[in-house]
């Protein structure tokens with residue numbers, strides 16, 4: 001039977017071993033609820049490797065790297081159809097952790113020194129006979145499944161061996177598409193608003209109160225949330241209007257009273273009362289600890305969400321961006337009050353276009369209307385945020401990450417600025433918090449600190465917080481990242497005006513009328529300017545240009561490839577970039593953020609920054625793969641993708657199903673372990689990782705599109721890039737540009 005065929009799940013038949021946890025551990029598969037043991041004794045027709053390709057065996061034999069399976073003590077004849085009967089989920093979990101989680105972090109990893117084998121009862125014998133579950137991967141999958149079953153209220157379960165011995169590539173892709181996105185999706189309603197509004201980053205007494213700020217001209221939302229607050233008085237939800245003019249002074253004034261910022265809602269009929277009400281659009285958050293909508297994370301997640309068919313979530317995020325541009329003047333870093341002054345790298349035009357194609361495209365009037373609303377917002381954003389004061393450099397016509405704002409960003413980890421503040425604390429002989437208060441209140445004036453924080457805000461707007469590339473200089477840099485993205489906006493806007501506005505767009509915001517030629521000219525001019533100021537033929541890099549001192553910089557960053565993603569680079573530049581720049585950035589696990597030499601020496605006084613060498617980030621990989629493919633370098637993209645997917649799969653297999661925000665991609669053993677700034681998001685879970693990390697989830701789904709079955713099998717067996725590449729026949733090497 002084919003794994004893609006619809007699978008039955010009934011108490012009379014078999015349960016798909018790979019069905020969603022809610023179904024798999026639902027009543028239908030609950031031994032306690034079955035009238036007789038027979039219902040769960042029946043073997044189902046799937047084989048352990050049914051969700052992998054049929055030539056797996058020959059591959060594994062070739063490389064002799066098959067994971068150890070369980071010993072079959074009782075019924076080897078049914079190999080491939082084995083099921084366990086876990087009579088007591090709680091005690092099995094306890095035993096598993098006691099014997100196998102030797103470092104007591106509630107995860108079973110290659111670092112634990114347990115026996116790496118546990119006897120588990122078979123379902124055929126009602127648990128009487130046992131078989132051995134062996135090895136880190138299977139034992140950690142057992143831990144994950146037991147943890148989920150327990151959280152779903154189950155005391156006994158029937159567990160397919162196939163579920164804990166699933167090919168890792170299949171398991172991770174399945175979890176991302178079937179579980180991780182759902183855990184990352186938020187839909188604000190009157191019952192959960194207080195939870196979503198709660199702030200985890202700010203530590204003031206006022207921050208303990210969940211608060212939502214509503215744009216001054218959204219009375220329906222104010223009424224909606226006020227009602228929610230009255231419905232649940234114990235939650236103490238504080239509902240506040242924002243002023244019509246949101247200034248940096250105002251934003252600073254509410255830093256100790258942070259709140260969520262309202263997002264787009266639409267009218268609906270309340271099913272309980274039959275009255276008109278509001279309902280929110282869904283959105284995905286970057287990781288489990290977040291509840292707010294982010295800027296560029298949303299774009300990266302949308303790419304994966306679309307591939308996994310979660311179109312409403314991707315579309316919901318565009319609806320929120322349209323609302324943010326309308327009411328807050330920009331796509332926000334994230335919708336918390338302390339982010340009101342800054343944005344993040346802009347991707348709205350491409351995001352809207354990708355969704356447009358998936359919701360019906362040009363033949364669907366609703367899709368066209370959606371596209372036009374999105375582009376109207378993007379044009380406003382382009383003109384009023386990115387090509388306007390203070391981000392625009394009038395001399396070159398290039399743009400910088402240069403947001404407004406005052407004071408010290410309140411959302412950073414306490415102690416993050418200790419090294420910077422130390423000389424000032426000494427100078428004023430004040431403890432840190434007292435100094436910060438006085439400085440923020442304008443009672444201490446220190447222009448050099450103002451300058452530092454101007455750039456620090458820029459760093460955060462760039463999404464690359466933090467990197468030595470930007471420290472103390474960001475707001476003065478016309479970066480290759482931002483200018484590539486704006487080039488893409490200009491090209492996309494030209495295309496949409498030509499096709500959907502009969503080549504004449506009247507801007508409702510400023511009354512101007514433009515055609516596609518106008519926008520193409522803007523794009524062409526940007527391309528010429530970027531080449532003039534940023535292109536370095538000798539190294540094959542686009543470098544940032546310092547508009548303040550009027551000099552090109554020399555920091556070798558992976559964002560040079562954004563010029564390929566956006567189409568800004570010429571074919572010759574692309575070729576030079578692949579020949580000269582790429583070898584400096586290609587490491588074991590893909591494209592590293594920057595070169596080691598650009599980053600410089602690391603010491604106690606100059607600690608690692610998370611957006612620098614040796615760390616690799618999903619958005620850098622995703623944009624480079626697409627960019628390289630655009631210019632005919634699909635083989636290079638495939639090679640880089642294999643590298644990245646290897647790192648992700650290896651960490652997933654060895655470290656209890658972990659998927660983290662970023663990886664140290666220079667090491668193959670524990671790449672998820674990152675000692676920089678706040679550590680790593682997604683690493684801190686007990687028993688099971690439920691949501692992965694948004695843009696990393698996307699990168700796995702997108703990266704797999706470059707892999708053929710052979711590569712997928714190699715990834716499933718965790719074959720490192722070099723042995724894998726070396727094992728290829730000459731004809732296969734071409735697929736990886738080797």
Ligand SMILES: OC[C@H]1O[C@H](O[C@H]2O[C@H](CO)[C@@H](O)[C@H](O)[C@H]2O)[C@H](O)[C@@H](O)[C@@H]1O
Pocket residue numbers: 201286294296297333409411412413460461463464465466
């Ligand atoms: O609180 C510290 C910083 O946290 C965010 O930055 C990091 O997480 C974001 C969400 O995944 C991501 O967009 C960003 O690239 C990361 O560096 C936040 O965006 C920063 O503004 C904030 O200072």
Ligand SMILES: [Ca+2]
Pocket residue numbers: 100101102103104105106107108109112
């Ligand atoms: Ca452990």
